[in-house]
Amino acid sequence: MEWLHLSPEEWIAVRLSIKVSIWATVASLPLGILIAYVLARKEFWGKAALNGIVHLPLILPPVVTGYLLLLTFGRRGPIGAFLDQNFGIVFSFRWTGAALACGVMAFPLMVRAIRLSIEAVDRKLEAAAGTLGASPPFVFATITLPLVLPGIIAGMILSFAKAMGEFGATITFVSNIPGETQTLPSAIYTFTQVPGGDLGALRLTLVSIVIAMIALVVSEVLARRVSRRMDIE
Amino acid sequence: MTLLVDIRHRLGSFELEAGFESSGRLTALFGTSGSGKTSLVNLIAGLIRPMQGRILVDGRVLVDTAKRIFVPMHRRRIGYVFQDARLFPHMTVSQNLRYGRFFTPAGERYAELDAVVDLLGIGHLLDRRPSLLSGGEKQRVAIGRALIASPKLILMDEPLASLDDARKAEIMPYIERLRDEARIPIVYVSHSVAEVARLATDIVMLAGGKVSASGPAQDILRRLDLLPAEERHQGGSLLEMIVAEHDTAFGMSVLRSPAGEIRIFGHDALVGSRVRVRIRANDVMVATQPPEGLSALNVLSGKVSQVREGPGMLSDVTIDCGGQPVIARITSRSARMLDLKPGQSAFAVIKTVSFDPDSTTRGITI
Known part of the structure; x- marks a missing residue:
């Protein structure tokens, strides 16, 4: 079973992938909840356009999304240059850029899951909380958010899984630099491009499967615990 | 408030x-x-x-x-x-x-x-x-x-x-x-x-x-004409009465008010407490003479204060029994035959069995 042992470089890719995916998921969560809430509850001019933009990464070729990120968030891109000069935040060819690319690609899945569960919340309960004296922010924090929790968990798991598998946009935006931007899929891709890399590719593939399974089991356990706590009829 | x-x-x-x-x-x-x-x-x-x-x-x-x-x-x-x-x-x-x-x-x-x-x-x-x-x-x-x-x-x-x-x-x-x-x-x-x-x-x-x-x-x-059609049979008068005694032999309670005494099936309220009794207009008979040889236990005496022709050949007769009005819904034919007019003395007759538990409740203390 010697062949199953990961080399230090492979470990770095695994750890980087997990770090990138967690950051991508956690950092996009507040915006994801906000956008999901707005799409589920508000009527406004341009709602269809917002919905379209959110879903764009799902239908565009990932390479196109990656290239668009490069144009806007690259060193010379309008947003990238602004962030670099004012805050010293650099995305291009850094792991942060990988996290951004993964977050953008996974965003539609997260928003969709959360939006569906916000739409399922019984608004009468929110009205009841209002008559008891809770102002709208309190209603959201104490009624809506807890009731939406299963959807948020589902959205985060989906987002995490999507981020773990993201390849096209990442490699286009931040390239494939070992130790900085080489995530699991990029590493697997690299292995398949060199002679004798089959074993490495297989090892990392197994690692991918294990991580995906763990994420799935964790989401199941969490969802079950939440719904038991909630006891919704 | x-x-x-x-x-x-x-x-x-x-x-x-x-x-x-x-x-x-x-x-x-x-x-x-x-x-x-x-x-x-x-x-x-x-x-x-x-x-x-x-x-x-x-x-x-x-x-x-x-x-x-x-x-x-x-x-x-x-x-x-x-x-x-x-x-x-x-x-x-x-x-x-x-x-x-x-x-x-x-x-x-x-x-x-x-x-x-x-x-x-x-x-x-x-x-x-x-x-x-x-x-x-x-x-x-x-x-x-x-x-x-x-x-x-x-x-x-x-x-x-x-x-x-x-x-x-x-x-x-x-x-x-x-x-x-x-x-x-x-x-x-x-x-x-x-x-x-x-x-x-x-x-x-x-x-x-x-x-x-x-x-x-x-x-x-009391305004039966205002009630929705499907609830009209439930309408009638509300009387505030005092529990006078409990007749344990027959499982009844005697309620008293200026309108007179009525008997209902045992009410658990204490003697002396106030109860509110709903008398459905459909359950009340009207007599112009003191009735005799009647199974109905409750006879309230008073004066006719109003006769209102209702829909469907029915008339609502209001009898003022010691300050509390009791309404009877009778056919217009009966009202005509008895020649009921305001001011005339009359008796409202109610069967005890027509009071269901829903219609007697404790009085509202104000």
């Missing part, structure tokens, strides 16, 4: 145009479904913003469209008990009960958790989840939850409508206790004469989005 409502509001093709003022302990908004009752309480609660009008509770302006005032619902301090209890599913009963307390300024909390739990008999439910409660229990918790927020007014939108008769009977006494002991004014939406007759001190009658009558419960329920 005075509640003043004067609003106009349009919902689709339905136009609500309601004005009334009530200082009753329990004001019933009464009418058929679609008469605008629920819209009206939603307006009072602040769930809907009226297109035009004013709502004041105890002089405090909640809505005044002319002055562009609209107090949002969470600042109104008006409790709302919904038809479907709407307990928060992710909280225990205890957490549900305490929810509103958090938002009430400390100096304005008058409702004690323990006292409310006692009043509603929900002490054994505190650690449970709402999904494990029966319909009646849920509704009691919902009442408690509204109460513990220490509201200035409680709205109840048909809180018994989704419950079976046994559950209704379980909750009614708690609402009576709330009315008599908690001393919070209640606005109670209902389409049932039986419920309203038992609970209400005042009635606002709604029909087609307009107030068709409002005033003290006794006065309104």
